[in-house]
Amino acid sequence: MSTAAGDAGGLEVRVDRIRCVGTGLCAAAAPADVQLGPDGRAVPRHARAEASERLTEAAEMCPTEALTVHLAATGELVAPLD
Ligand code: SF4
Known part of the structure; x- marks a missing residue:
């Protein structure tokens, strides 16, 4: 998998x-x-999201790193990445 x-x-x-x-x-x-x-304040629209450039950009442009994107299965951070 x-x-x-x-x-x-x-x-x-x-x-x-x-x-x-x-x-x-x-x-x-x-x-x-x-x-x-x-x-x-921001809130996610859905419990699950699909990967997209827009979503990655959203996480990367947040000035306070409040918005983060994770693998749902493991919680691993996928954006923003250093
Ligand atoms: S970009 Fe960051 S600080 Fe701005 S609304 Fe979204 S989560 Fe909040």
Whole structure:
């Protein structure tokens, strides 16, 4: 079995709501995966996400590293990476 980040439905988007400052950059970059909630902080749209450049970019552009993308099966961080 592959554990590649490209596995369909194999990713989990997490938002650290303490770190999130509500810039909206992630929601603009990956609107299918992330939205801003009523309190102005980001929330994942779905329990599982598929790998995409937009999602990776969203995690990489977050100024506070509040948005992270993980392999759902293991929790391994896949974005942002140094
Ligand atoms: S880019 Fe980061 S700080 Fe800005 S809304 Fe998204 S998670 Fe929050």
